[in-house]
Structure formats: C-alpha cells, structure tokens
Amino acid sequence: MPLDSHIPSGPMAMKWSKHKQDSKLINPKNKRKFTILVVGSGLAGSSAAATLSELGYKVKCFCFQDSPRRAHSIAAQGGINAAKNYQNDGDSVHRLFYDTVKGGDFRAREANVHRLAEVSVNIIDQCVAQGVPFAREYGGMLANRSFGGAQVSRTFYARGQTGQQLLLGAYSALNKEIAAGGVQMYPRTEMLDVVTVDGHAKGIITRNLVTGKIEAHAGDAVLLCTGGYGNVFYLSTNAMGCNVTATWRAHKKGAFFANPCYTQIHPTCIPVSGDYQSKLTLMSESLRNDGRVWVPKKKEDIGKPPGQIPEADRDYILERKYPSFGNLAPRDISSRAAKEACDDGRGVGPGGRGVYLDFAEAIQQFGAKTIAERYGNLFDMYERITGESAYKQPMRIYPAVHYTMGGLWVDYNLMSNLPGLHVLGEANFSDHGANRLGASALMQGLADGYFVIPTTIANYLVHQKPGSVTAEHPEFKKALEVCTAQTKGFLACKGKRSVDSFHRELGLLVWDKCGMARDRAGLTEALKRIPELREEFKTNVIVPGSGDACNPELEKAGRVADFMEFAELLCLDALNREESCGGHFRTEHQYPDGEAKRDDENFCYAAAWEYTGDLGKPTLNKEPLSFEEVHLAVRSYK
Amino acid sequence: MSQLNLHLKVWRQNAGQPGHFQDIEAPDIPDHASFLEMMDIVNERLIAKGQDPVAFDHDCREGICGMCSMQINGVPHGPEKATTTCQLHMRKFRTGDTIWIEPFRAKAFPVIKDLVVDRSAFDRIQRAGGFITVRTGSPQDANALPIGKEVADAAMDAAACIGCGACVAACKNASAMLFVSAKAGQLNTLPQGKPEKDRRTLGMVRQMDKEGFGNCTNQYECEAACPKEISVRWITKLNRDYAVAIVKEALGNSPKVAGGGD
C-alpha cells in the first residue's frame, strides 16, 4: 500500500502556515454534532481533549488511571524545549529543528519536526497562561537550562517536575471543559479494541476497571494518545501501567506500526539491584550538567571505594570520547559509552553494571548548597532507593529503557493509514526519528494536542457525516464479543505461572537480544523464543479472581498478551534494519571507533509494518525520507 | 543485602462489603526491595497458592503520580518522612516486624477493593474552580508578564502536590484542606490566577464540603504525612482567601461560583 504522508508543498518554513490556511474548517454549529473519542489523558490526550472541546466538539476521554492527572507524562522531570531564544544564545526555530533532525539521526520526517519547532514557542506561552510555575530568575523572567544534544539553553523547567506541572496545566484545561460539559471523562477505563466500520475507525471497546463491564463507544474519530511501549522490556523507567495494548490492537485492525525498533535508552538511571526489581528509576539527565561520568581505568579498581581511586586512574569516558559535548553528549551515545565500559569489565556496583556520576568537583566549585538547590530532590530520591548519599560519594548509574520513538504511522495530519484513527504523542512515530533529544517529548505531546490536531482533524471530519455510526452497529457487537471472549479466556486458563513471571521473562529476553546493542544472531534467537513463550502464556498463565470486578491481574494479563505479540514485531524490525542509527545499534554496523554506522542508501525510510494475520510475517511498507533542509551527514558529537 | 521476615496484617475488602484484616506471613523479603516490590512478592506467593492477590493502586513507582496509597502502621505512606509508599524501602523495617497495611480511609474515599480507594472527589474539587480560564490559542508572550522568583517559587511549592490523599488519610477528621489549599493556593498566588481568585476559592471549598470531607482542626497531621511536604501555610492562606471571598460575596458585587463540580 502506498503511504501518503500528505506533506504540504512549499518551503520548509512555510509548510505549516500554508497547511493551516489550506485546512478545512467546520461550521461551529456542526462541531457540536461530532463526537471525538480521545484515548489517553497524558500531555497529548489532555491537551487535545481540552482544546477540541473548546472548539465545540463533543469529546469523550479515557484513561486507565484513577484520574487523568496521573498519566505517565507526570513523571517527566527535566524539562521542555522551546525555541524562545530568551537567553540570546543563538537559538531559533531553525536551530531547534536542525538539532532535532540531527539528534534523531536523520530518521524523522523533516516537515513534522519543523512544525514542532515552530509551535514550541506557543506551548510555553500557553502553559504560563495556565499557571504552570516554571522556574524563574530574580527579575521575573523565565529561566532556562541546557540539555543533552544541544549547545543552547532552551529548556524550560519546573524544579524536577516539569512533566507533572505541564500535565497539571493540561489537566486543569481538561477540568475546565469537563465542568463546562464539553468533555466526558472515563477514568479507570481501559481501551481494549478499535472498532472499524467500512475501513474507518468509528469507535472503541473499553473495560471499566472497577466494575469489569465491557462497553462500546462510538464516535466520529478516534484519537490514540496512549503513550509508549517501553514496558515490553519489563524493566524500564515507564510507569507500571504503560502498555502497547491500544496501539497494538489498532495495528491488528489495520493501522501500520512504524519503526518499533527505535527505542531509547536513558543513560542516568539507578542500576538494577535484584531480581524482585519492578521498575527502574530515572534521574533527570540535567544531572549531567554538573556531574562527571567516569569508571576506573583499571579493572582491579572496580571494587575499591571511589574516593580511593586517584584522578589519574579514572577514565572520564564521555569527556575523553566526545570533547566538545563531553558529559552532555546525546542519550544513545552516552548510554552506549557506559555499556562499553561495563562490557570491558570496568563497571561498578552489583553485577558490574554501573558507572559513576561524580559531583565532587561541582560541589567544590559551587558549594553543596547550590548543588542541593539544583538537584536536591534527585539526590534525595537516589538516597531513598540506594541508601547512599550522592553528596558524599559518586552516584552509580546505568542506562535503562526510557522512551520509544516508534509508534503507529501517521501522516502530516496525525492520522494513521486507518481513516479516522489519529495518533498523538509518544504513541505515534513521526517526530523523533531514531533517537529523541531530551526535553522534546513533552514538547511533542503538547504540540500535537494543543496546536496540531485541533487544526488537522477537520480535514478528516469535513468528509464525515456526524453521528453516522452508533454503537448498535454489528461491528461493535462483534468487537465486544471478541474482547469478552479474551477476558474469559485468561480467567479460564488456570495455569501455573503468574502474569508477571511471563512479563519478566519476556522483558529480559528482549533486553538481552534487542536492547542497547543488537545483532543478527541474537535477534534470530529472540524471534524463535518469543512465539514459544507466547504459546506457553496462552496455556499456562494463571489469572485469579473474576472478570466483573476490580482485578489488577486481569488487566496485566491483557497487556502482557499484547507485549508478547508486539515483541516479535520489535525484533523483526530490528532485524530488518541492517544499519545502526540513533537508539537502534546493530553491532554489525559500526565504525571502527564504535560509532553507529547509518546506511542512507538502503534504509533512509520509515518502516511501516502492516498486520497480515500472521504475526511472524507482517508486510513492510516504506515511507522514503527526504532531507531538504538538513543535509544527511554523519552525526558527530566529537 | 539481608532478608527480612515480616508479619503483615492486610486489609481485605470487596466494594460494598465489610472488610477484615488478613494475617499474611512474608518471609525472606530482600531489604533493598521497595515496599510495593515487597507487596509484589507477597502477591506472587498468594497467586502460587491459588489465593486472591492483594489489590493496590500504583503506577509510576517513583513518587510522582500519586497513585500509591497505603496506610502503613497507622501512617499514610509509612514511617519515612516525605516519601510515598512506592519510594519507601524495606531497609526501613526490621526482621520480625508486624506491619499493618490498610487503605486510606475516608467517607469521601470509598474502598473499591482491598487497598484501592476511589479518590475521584479530588477531581471534582478541581473541576469546581482549580483552573485558569484560558483558551488554547495565542496568549501573550510568556515573558510579557514578569513573575518574581519568590512568587514563582511559592507557587511551585504548592504545585508540588501529587494529589495522593495522604493528607486526608492522616487527618483524624479526614479533612482535605491541605490538598485543596495547595491547589487553590498555587493559582491564587500567581498573577494569572488573580482574576478568578474568589470564584475559585468559593467553588473549591464548597465542593470539598459537599464531598463529605471533615473539617480542619489545625493539628497539622496532614503536613507531617504529606510526601511532598506541602506546608499548612497554604491552609492559612485558604482560610484567608475564603474569608475575603465570602465578605465580598456577601457585601460586594457578588461573583458567581464556578459551575459544575459533579
């Protein structure tokens, strides 16, 4: 199937303005007749639901948490980028665009990225107007910090809780609209399926997580804003509930899944301490502004207390390898540097899986008080988890899965190949290519929700008759039956192994074979093992309790079942992409110095996978990527 | 790393039915595990024995989403100061300890199952005024309105509230004043929030009362239990803002209270 990304014509800097001009408008009276189903209430979902309701559409919004305010966006710490150039350090829309395309290792769609950079400035204005308490300087102006992958200070932040503050802003806008009657909110409600009618997405099936009731909701368009799939690795920095269910089931209804192998590993996480571990904790990479990453030069030193290792015996790996970016090198590069050092036998801490992040010099230079002001909450968090104080000894850090660049394929209007199905935020694939720069996911979620979809959705709706499909349609009945049967199946299985034990095994497998570094042999092995594990899951999982009440094990079972299927596509995509780029590192494809080696001739495309009914044999559709503004180049941070 | 042997007394309840404490033995718990990981281990063992695992709310497991909510040994989120349940680690307990684990209890927080409670009352309070009425569009440039660092920092202090409900759980009256005051206070402090200050204050306080929370008796148990160390000074401010708003409502040109709420 040919993929039309509907990128507007004209010069890069004018595309979005032109598209806004050319986009259809819907008569205010008619807007009220359209019902839009928004799944997800993170930055993307809340901002979209609120704004669409302000415009007059009828909105239903769903999330699985008990309150929309708890969506996973809440956990973002570091900040949000915007090309405000308040620091007068040479930033501009073009530079943010350039950095993002380069940071994505030339695997993002230029036009989308440019739009993102353009609206970034509006986001900050919007958030400030909502009362988001960004950090400020004494004069009352907004403060900025710098973040990995950029040489300008363009990151806005709210202490270590930028995500929470932005989400609370979007949530307040959502609340305003709920109070005004424009949005109906369904918390503790999980989406189980997309319903298509004549090839258009016209509704969803949900399960009420309190009563267990499985219900159908019809609408004129569906927006999936359901976040990333990082939990396929079991251990990640994502919240426990993050899942691939919504996007995966949409995929099985025909939506293309693009670039699943682009997964991001975050360098500054707290290392694993034991096999009971349920998640990994990220500490903002802003820590790298003042912390220095090192490991002992000599393997014999790894057991020594860090304080007893003299300067001369320390290897400051990032400063050595990337002198111009130093400790601020992008995430994929920093993560791999840490992995290399550990593979080299110079890792510290339990299992030798950790590197030091040292603040001793910064504390000496600025004083412990200043450092506490900057990172106090992170240091406290570190101490709570590890029982060690970063004021007294260097932190131990290790990379962990953090973000997923891949997602459902969308065009410039954020619509998937399934008409009516729109995908926003981390759930789509479009803006970050093979690697996301710090502080740009929040930017994307809000850009999509506040500024893009409210304009572009009309291009779909204008061709639709509002309310043409109701939940009485036979397709809904069919989908209801499928979902009910699946739930019953889990409960009836009565096997021996818990859902978590399967998830753990799957996660470890995917992390080993398709984590920070991948190769053909490992991926092939994983592709053999995943279907076996999936089969075992089907026959040997145990889910206690009943389907018609609150039952967390049942919720997990549904999510893990989908991860089991999705993992295969993840590995297939990784195997197909015979190059290294951004977060996807194939050990077969590297320069002699260990840097990722892209293959622009053969792989300068987005891989959009189509479900065929056979999980092992999806069809590959390619969206070729062209680079008009930022010329393809080897991404170097040296 | 050492292992702990613990005796748990866990509240078990199905919605609408009376509940009871179940005694559960929890041997061999690694002291590096978090409290929720301890619960995971316990649940795995219950499942293996064919029993119903303990339902509890959680999501981020890093102390920011506000989803986790357990009364541990009589204190919300357990004994560590400024720490959520998910951030509490087992090294804070001793082998042989008996640990009481209960849901956050309040009439306004009905139990859904075991340790899972319904905190949607907080959302309804927020809807009654916890926002600034501004449309998505093109507000003025963010730096066109300078806000002093002190004011911005104060607003941020209040904004740090994660809406967990520990303040309600700790209070002998199940009062929601700390939560409500933090939410109203953040916006009432900022210049952007000033135009709707009275309307917001009245709307939120009235919704809070309607939800069946108790009244503040100034004992500050909320502040002691709050994982984000929200200060009771926000309650002082809410009392003050409310008094001003009500006098203006009674004697001035009365504002209409923000609509909706339920």
Add this chain to the structure above:
Amino acid sequence: MSAVFDSFSRFYASSIGKKILVALTGLILIGFVFGHLVGNLLIFAGQDAINEYGHLLQTALHGSGVWIARVGLLLAVLVHIVATVSLTKQNNAARPDKYGQHKAQVSSKSSHTMIWSGLTILAFIIYHLLHYTVRIGNDFDKDAYKIDLHGEKVHNVYKMVVDGFSWAPASIFYLIAMALLCSHLSHGFSSLFQTLGISTDKSEPLFKKAGYAFAGLIFVGNAAIVLSIWLLGYGR
C-alpha cells in the same frame, strides 16, 4: 439584605465559615477568661477591693452593662458550642470506618480532646453560673452576704467566694475545669490565628508559646485562688 443573609448562611454552612466563627467566639471567650481572672485575683487585694470591683460591674451603665456583657458572652458561648458540636459531628462522620492502627505524629493530646475539654467547661460554666450568679442551692443571696462599702450596701463577693471554695467538692470541680480549660487553650489559642488566616512560619511559634503561657496563667491564677482558700484557709 436577604442576599447578605444567604451569604451568611452559606458561610455558616461551610467548613471554613464555621471554623472562623469558632475562632472569633473563642477569641471573645479568651478575652473574657482573662478579664475574669484579673477581677478574681483582686481577692488577694482584700475584701474591699473585690467587692468594689463587683459593685462596679453590677452598676456600670446604670446596671445595663453587666447585662450587655452577659448576653454577648452567652451568645459567644452558644455560637461556639453549636458550631463546634456540629463540626465535631461532621468530623466523625467523615471517617465511618476506623483504622486498625492510626498514629498521630505531631498533634497534641489536647488537640484531640477539644470537644471533651469544651463540654466539661460547659458543664462547669453552668454550675458556676448557678453557683455564683443565679445562686441556687446556697445562701449567697441572703443578707449575710450584704456588706457596707463606702456607705452603700453591696454584695459581699469576697465572702461568697471564700465560703464557696471552703466546700471541697466545689473546689475540686473548679480545679478540674481549670485544668481542662488550660488544655483547651493550649491548642485553641494558637489555633485561632491559623483559622483566621494570620499565622506565618515565623509568628506561629510565638502564638504557640503565648498560648501555652496564657493557658498556664489562667490555670495558675484561678487555681491559686481556690487552693489558697480551700487548703490554706485564706480569708476564713
């Protein structure tokens, strides 16, 4: 007018509104308790001093002063009681299912027993009024309790007090009530500034200290009178 009334009834119906009334009436009662103590302490200045003071109160504003004060105080007490009883009921209803374990981390015992200290004080106030103001069940109205002061026949407060506290049960009840009032004030005094929206991080510790000092003063001052009469035989 009705809009104002509406506002007031909504004010009273609200949690914060009731509490503000409790604080304001509490403040009035604090003023009264203090004034009352100062007056009582005149007993140590001798018979004439306290009788003169009693007479002054009785005749201020041609005798209407004492009534204005009485009505005002009665109102304050009534509002204080009605509001606190209603708040306490609401508070109990806000947690129908009690905890198996519930630990207070920072709050004082006194703050948890406000309603009980309050109700005991109420019982005491009633007794006290019957005892010394309405003078039921005693001879305090008889001629034996009239005395000449500067050529005028006035009520002998001095003798009444001395005789009253010579009876052990009255003294004991009085002491218990004062102890509970002290407890009530140890929380209530500083608490009222929080309710009225005045406390700050810097001033609250001062209010706390002032509250303890005040509560102590009320107890020590009043107890001194009782003890010196009852146990040391002062004035007899």
